[in-house]
Amino acid sequence: MDWVVFGVSAAVVLVGALGVVTSRNPVHAALSLVGTLFGIAILFVAQRADFLAVVQVIVYAGAIVVLFLFVIMLLGVDQAENLEVDPLVGQRPAAVGLGLAGLACLLLPIAFGKWEWLSGQPSVVGPAHTGTDPNVTRLARALFARYLLPFEATSVLLVIAVIGAVVLARRPLGSERLDETVREEP
Amino acid sequence: MGDPLYAHGIDLAVVLITILKVLLTFVFLLVGVLLYIWWERKFISDLQNRIGPDRAGPHGILQSLADGIKVFFKEDLLPAEADRRIYRLAPYLAAVPAFTAFAIIPIGDRISIAGHQTYLQLANPPIGVLFLLAMSSIAVYGVFLAGWSSGSKYPLLGSVRASAQMISYEAAMSIAIASVVLITGSLTTRDIWVHQHTWNWNLWQLGVVPFLIYLVAATAEVNRPPFDLVEAEQELVGGYMTEYAGVRFALYYLAEFMNTITVSAVAVTLFLGGPSGPHISFLAPLWPVVWFFLKLFLFVSAYVWLRATLPRLRYDQLMDLGWKRLIPLALFWLLLVAALRIGDDANWPWGAHHGALNAITIVACVAGAGLVYFGTLGAAIRVGSRRAQEEAESHGGVRV
Numbered sequence: 001m002d003w004v005v006f007g008v009s010a011a012v013v014l015v016g017a018l019g020v021v022t023s024r025n026p027v028h029a030a031l032s033l034v035g036t037l038f039g040i041a042i043l044f045v046a047q048r049a050d051f052l053a054v055v056q057v058i059v060y061a062g063a064i065v066v067l068f069l070f071v072i073m074l075l076g077v078d079q080a081e082n083l084e085v086d087p088l089v090g091q092r093p094a095a096v097g098l099g100l101a102g103l104a105c106l107l108l109p110i111a112f113g114k115w116e117w118l119s120g121q122p123s124v125v126g127p128a129h130t131g132t133d134p135n136v137t138r139l140a141r142a143l144f145a146r147y148l149l150p151f152e153a154t155s156v157l158l159v160i161a162v163i164g165a166v167v168l169a170r171r172p173l174g175s176e177r178l179d180e181t182v183r184e185e186p
Numbered sequence: 187m188g189d190p191l192y193a194h195g196i197d198l199a200v201v202l203i204t205i206l207k208v209l210l211t212f213v214f215l216l217v218g219v220l221l222y223i224w225w226e227r228k229f230i231s232d233l234q235n236r237i238g239p240d241r242a243g244p245h246g247i248l249q250s251l252a253d254g255i256k257v258f259f260k261e262d263l264l265p266a267e268a269d270r271r272i273y274r275l276a277p278y279l280a281a282v283p284a285f286t287a288f289a290i291i292p293i294g295d296r297i298s299i300a301g302h303q304t305y306l307q308l309a310n311p312p313i314g315v316l317f318l319l320a321m322s323s324i325a326v327y328g329v330f331l332a333g334w335s336s337g338s339k340y341p342l343l344g345s346v347r348a349s350a351q352m353i354s355y356e357a358a359m360s361i362a363i364a365s366v367v368l369i370t371g372s373l374t375t376r377d378i379w380v381h382q383h384t385w386n387w388n389l390w391q392l393g394v395v396p397f398l399i400y401l402v403a404a405t406a407e408v409n410r411p412p413f414d415l416v417e418a419e420q421e422l423v424g425g426y427m428t429e430y431a432g433v434r435f436a437l438y439y440l441a442e443f444m445n446t447i448t449v450s451a452v453a454v455t456l457f458l459g460g461p462s463g464p465h466i467s468f469l470a471p472l473w474p475v476v477w478f479f480l481k482l483f484l485f486v487s488a489y490v491w492l493r494a495t496l497p498r499l500r501y502d503q504l505m506d507l508g509w510k511r512l513i514p515l516a517l518f519w520l521l522l523v524a525a526l527r528i529g530d531d532a533n534w535p536w537g538a539h540h541g542a543l544n545a546i547t548i549v550a551c552v553a554g555a556g557l558v559y560f561g562t563l564g565a566a567i568r569v570g571s572r573r574a575q576e577e578a579e580s581h582g583g584v585r586v
Contacts, residue, residue, distance in 0.1 A: 027334065054316040062323025066353065073334055135312060136373060
């Protein structure tokens with residue numbers, strides 16, 4: 001049963017991932033990304049990480065990809081890209097090389113069974129589904145007690161990013177408006 | 187924790203009971219939508235002093251069924267400029283979350299079928315209300331992609347409006363739900379209900395405000411009037427579903443009413459005590475179901491009343507209400523509830539044995555913090571709008 005669930009959701013993840021890189025239309029690519037995120041959410045449920053699964057759907061599928069789609073629609077870049085032109089020379093071979101290196105980094109620890117190569121420890125907080133406490137409680141204890149400082153630092157980082165985006169997007173006072181042409185004197 | 191049905195292993199009877207529950211929920215939602223559409227048309231006709239549907243069946247009760255059959259036999263059109271696959275997919279993305287979101291609503295206490303105890307609730311996942319938020323964030327796709335894939339301008343405008351609206355009000359709705367979770371200490375809908383049993387309804391446990399925020403935000407979330415500028419006929423023809431016909435249109439129609447029912451059921455569960463009500467020992471397992479459906483019926487009728495009473499909002503009013511009023515208020519109230527909750531946990535001296543003085547101090551502190559918070563917010567909004575106006579006046583004299 002576990003294998004069936006894993007097989008189906010892994011297939012969904014892989015098909016979605018291939019869709020992201022092969023679709024010519026950005027909207028189709030974004031939707032394939034949603035498929036991948038759903039597959040990962042199912043894998044989380046299969047590992048009894050219910051909270052992670054639902055947060056994956058709410059945050060990634062519900063907010064981030066919607067934001068992607070918003071930008072794609074509003075900026076009108078939803079036409080197929082011309083793949084013949086390479087705007088950054090040499091980036092494709094570099095992408096292949098780096099991708100293979102990343103895959104090797106991921107697969108080697110699995111092949112040798114040495115998880116501590118990845119995280120520095122065999123496990124960060126221990127299994128998520130032992131004991132009687134629900135998953136959410138255990139996660140909250142780890143996040144808001146032991147890792148409170150990194151958690152708050154991350155949220156500060158996000159606030160800085162938001163303020164930075166506002167400052168960058170704001171026109172300086174007295175500069176020309178973009179829509180000047182439609183605002184002529186009556 | 188979980189449903190007692192699955193506590194003793196899974197055999198054939200358990201599987202059959204689960205399938206029965208799924209079918210019952212499905213049929214209930216379908217029949218409920220048909221009756222609700224009829225009730226809405228009839229009730230709003232009464233409010234507007236006209237008769238409404240009265241041809242099919244007694245008092246026109248079969249009208250929705252007739253409409254449904256008609257729409258299934260209509261031609262399924264595909265606009266020339268449409269993106270075929272997404273155009274066909276989008277209605278399902280709207281309808282499926284509408285169905286599944288209802289699965290977590292408890293409609294009664296436990297009953298026993300063929301020696302198996304089970305909750306009158308399709309599923310009681312440990313993530314509970316978060317599942318609801320996940321479903322409502324998926325429902326955005328149905329609206330968004332419908333407008334984009336139709337390849338025509340009114341649907342696109344409607345879908346951009348709709349998704350902006352749904353995303354904006356989702357924040358306020360989530361914060362209102364978070365205050366319910368905070369006071370319950372659990373995410374599951376069953377725990378939320380049991381915590382309110384019998385008369386400790388969150389409506390007054392939390393002090394009405396989160397309920398009102400939820401009510402407004404949920405109305406906007408399902409695009410009901412007065413937040414229906416997504417499909418404002420006078421401006422946008424029919425909004426995101428303009429190009430849809432036949433079965434796919436029916437799916438959108440179904441999803442819209444089903445969402446209204448689900449949102450009301452969630453409000454009943456989170457704030458109005460769910461299936462709890464006066465205990466009557468005659469036919470005891472039946473009464474919680476009756477109380478639940480009574481509350482649900484009153485709530486969905488209130489939606490019809492709202493539709494008949496309030497005029498539609500303008501787009502800037504909608505965004506102002508969402509971002510400048512609801513979200514700040516919801517955040518303030520969440521922090522207030524959190525402070526009270528911490529005080530409860532830490533046995534802060536406001537109980538009866540410590541006298542009223544400390545309670546007054548705490549209330550005064552909260553009121554002061556609120557004054558500072560809303561004062562700063564108001565000042566920031568005033569400065570922002572004045573600056574925008576100055577900028578507009580210095581660039582052509584058109585007031586924005």
